Amino acid sequence: MNTTSKNIKYKKHYLTARPFGLFDILLILILLTISIILVIVFIPSVQGEFVEVYHNGKMIEKIDLSLNKNYTYDIDGEIIVEIKDKTARVVSNNCHSQICVQTPPISKVGEKIICAPKKFVIVVANNQEMYITG
Amino acid sequence: MRKKFFSTLLIIVILFIQLLSSTGCSKTTHIFAFGTECNIYSANTSEIKIKDVKKYIANIDALLSQIETASDLYKINSAKAFEVVSVNKITFDLLSLTKELYEYNHNFNPAIYPLVELWHFDPKTYISGVSPEKIPTDSEIETTLQYCNFDYFELNPEELTVSKTISEAKIDLGAIAKGFVCNEIFEQLKSDKTAVVDIGGTLKTNKDIEVNILNPIKDSDEPFAAKLKLSAGLATATSGDYHRFYYVNGTKYHHVINQDGYPAWHNDIDPIISVTIIGESATICDYLSTLIFILGDSEEAKLLLNNFGYSAIIFRKNTCSLIGDINNFMIIDNRYTLTN
Numbered sequence: 001m002n003t004t005s006k007n008i009k010y011k012k013h014y015l016t017a018r019p020f021g022l023f024d025i026l027l028i029l030i031l032l033t034i035s036i037i038l039v040i041v042f043i044p045s046v047q048g049e050f051v052e053v054y055h056n057g058k059m060i061e062k063i064d065l066s067l068n069k070n071y072t073y074d075i076d077g078e079i080i081v082e083i084k085d086k087t088a089r090v091v092s093n094n095c096h097s098q099i100c101v102q103t104p105p106i107s108k109v110g111e112k113i114i115c116a117p118k119k120f121v122i123v124v125a126n127n128q129e130m131y132i133t134g
Numbered sequence: 135m136r137k138k139f140f141s142t143l144l145i146i147v148i149l150f151i152q153l154l155s156s157t158g159c160s161k162t163t164h165i166f167a168f169g170t171e172c173n174i175y176s177a178n179t180s181e182i183k184i185k186d187v188k189k190y191i192a193n194i195d196a197l198l199s200q201i202e203t204a205s206d207l208y209k210i211n212s213a214k215a216f217e218v219v220s221v222n223k224i225t226f227d228l229l230s231l232t233k234e235l236y237e238y239n240h241n242f243n244p245a246i247y248p249l250v251e252l253w254h255f256d257p258k259t260y261i262s263g264v265s266p267e268k269i270p271t272d273s274e275i276e277t278t279l280q281y282c283n284f285d286y287f288e289l290n291p292e293e294l295t296v297s298k299t300i301s302e303a304k305i306d307l308g309a310i311a312k313g314f315v316c317n318e319i320f321e322q323l324k325s326d327k328t329a330v331v332d333i334g335g336t337l338k339t340n341k342d343i344e345v346n347i348l349n350p351i352k353d354s355d356e357p358f359a360a361k362l363k364l365s366a367g368l369a370t371a372t373s374g375d376y377h378r379f380y381y382v383n384g385t386k387y388h389h390v391i392n393q394d395g396y397p398a399w400h401n402d403i404d405p406i407i408s409v410t411i412i413g414e415s416a417t418i419c420d421y422l423s424t425l426i427f428i429l430g431d432s433e434e435a436k437l438l439l440n441n442f443g444y445s446a447i448i449f450r451k452n453t454c455s456l457i458g459d460i461n462n463f464m465i466i467d468n469r470y471t472l473t474n
Contacts (some may be wrong), residue, residue: 027142030256057461058463059363059462059464060413060459061464062464098326118439129162129175129330129343130331130346131330131332131339131344131346131364132335132346132347132348132358132407133335133346133371133372133410134335134338134347134348134350134374134410
């Protein structure tokens with residue numbers, strides 16, 4: 001009996017009360033602001049300085065993003081990588097998927113263009129933290 | 135209600151500040167020790183721990199100095215025959231390891247120091263860019279070579295003491311000390327997945343990094359000969375003929391002395407100029423880099439690397455050869471062609 005009356009009371013409360021109090025809304029706003037700041041701080045969008053070119057997981061070349069130039073690789077047919085205005089893209093590739101050719105140009109550190117059929121990858125990098133042995 | 139709100143807010147603010155401070159501080163620490171530069175990269179290690187590491191490095195540096203008269207190594211090297219020298223636990227551990235590695239392969243000679251002194255490559259007399267007037271004579275080398283035997287040293291693990299059977303015998307830990315320190319510090323920082331320890335070019339990493347190999351040919355336009363990807367958990371070390379060297383009458387002499395008492399590959403038409411080792415332990419990398427520098431890419435060297443499961447990159451004047459499984463390796467200076 002006691003539990004039923006409690007339930008009724010609770011039901012009434014949740015039907016009449018506003019879904020959020022003022023402080024709830026404030027809290028949500030603060031959390032949102034913090035998460036936006038965190039996203040800005042921790043997802044760096046640093047302009048890259050180089051493009052690393054990989055085939056089969058092995059780096060075959062590191063190319064400078066500041067020189068406008070085309071680079072041709074012969075991996076089961078021709079792959080042409082174009083460097084233009086500090087961005088890189090694959091302009092032509094005879095692979096069947098053509099996903100790489102349709103990928104928009106990349107320029108920020110960590111951005112990639114992948115050609116899965118040919119195991120060909122280009123990644124934007126920069127020269128921070130140089131490790132030297134010798 | 136209000137109380138709850140403020141306490142929640144407080145917790146969030148504290149967490150936020152902690153997050154910012156832990157990622158923002160102490161990225162790189164530079165220390166000068168072992169006659170070289172040491173760099174510790176660690177984004178998530180507290181200032182207190184970094185201070186401890188610095189203290190640790192300074193402590194080992196003081197124990198192993200060949201110049202400071204209070205150092206363990208100085209005490210051992212200047213001791214008379216059968217004089218008992220008690221040493222620090224760290225020094226003793228390093229000496230025991232040295233003994234083990236010496237017994238494994240006698241081409242690694244930790245007792246080479248009398249010859250290093252004779253050739254003026256010791257830190258007391260070697261001055262970069264200054265050549266001695268003459269090189270040691272054959273008879274001087276022959277006499278000194280007799281003192282260069284690690285069997286003259288006796289280690290007592292119960293008492294942590296060292297003694298030697300002849301006064302002239304002296305130890306040189308240059309071939310493994312950097313690797314040993316690198317390993318020890320790496321163990322202390324292991325919980326940080328961003329940690330990279332660099333003790334004068336001997337590296338161990340906790341994340342995938344790219345490592346440049348210094349160009350052994352210094353008048354080249356390229357500062358680096360090649361680069362390689364070093365996966366998390368691996369170490370690398372390099373021995374080269376370009377760290378301590380001088381020219382006498384147009385001939386280059388360097389500090390890696392072989393078992394005949396002369397710089398390794400002395401008189402060879404195409405000498406080895408640099409050896410880089412990749413493997414799990416920085417100590418073993420350091421040890422093998424010196425050993426392979428002396429052995430070259432002989433069958434013995436290949437067997438040795440295979441036994442340890444380590445790989446090597448060997449540079450000569452115009453060529454580069456690889457032993458073992460090396461992926462993600464790229465030559466930067468085009469003067470070197472890859473051979474097998």
